[in-house]
Amino acid sequence: MKKKVFYYAKELVFIIIFMSIFANILSIYKSQELNKQALKFQSFKLIDNTTYNVNTSKPLIVHFWATWCPTCKLETSNIEYLSKYYNVITIAVNSGSDYELHTYLQERDLHFKVINDNNSEYSTQFNIKAFPTTFIYDQNQNLVFSEVGYTSTIGLLLRMWWIKLFK
Template sequence: MNNKIKKYLKEAVILMFVLAIAMNIISYYKSLDLNKDKLDITSFTLLDKNTFIISKAKPLLLHFWATWCPICKLEGENIEKISKEYEVISIVVQSGSDEAIQNYMKEHNLSFKVVNDKDGIYSQKFNIKAFPTTFIYDKDKKLRFSEVGYTSTFGLYTRMLLIK
């Protein structure tokens, strides 16, 4: 019986490794069409109607998501954690009214900065086709990283530290 458990554990580890590689390949493929230009936006109007001015001296994590996206729900806590230490702007797409989004944020204990992309202006500008999609810009607003799909808290912290 012990040999069977070892065999299944070994197969599970191999499967997880293969899945991780496949997910990274898919993410890379999906990110090929994203806007790779230098960030030319200097401010955003947030959900709470405040204006957020992008720092010229700090890296920026720009995160596109939707309230109806199950992967985005899983990733929300990761974005929340990283937003406590780094400059993060999240852009919520196809997710309803400001009030509906505020209710979603409250229900899921999220407090990061949110822009409601009601008209799809930002999602078109960045050529977003799937959610979640994350961009990381250096302090000069040059794109250093982009990913389509789930990103762990550890992965986000590591990428932010590498471009600092």
């Protein structure tokens, strides 16, 4: 019995490592066509009709997502957690009206800042082809990391830690 448990635990660890490597390779491949330029925006209009001014003294996470995206739904708790400690702006693409987005957030007890990109203006400028897509900019608004697909809270925290240490 003990050998079987050890065998299955070993196999599970192997599968997790393999899937992580595969997901990272896929993300690198998909992120090659993303806009790699420095962030050009100084402010954004949010769905609550307020303006979010980019704080240039701190790193910024820009996260593209959609209400209809299953992977985005899995990742919302990660983004919610980071939004409590870091500058996070999210851009909801083709996800309905401001009211529908506000309702969506309320139903899920989410509080991160949201821009409604119903006309795909931002997603076109950033060359977004898949969701979710996350950009991390340093305090000088230079792109440091980009990720296509699911990113764990730990993965995002490690990237923010990296910027803090080395930028």
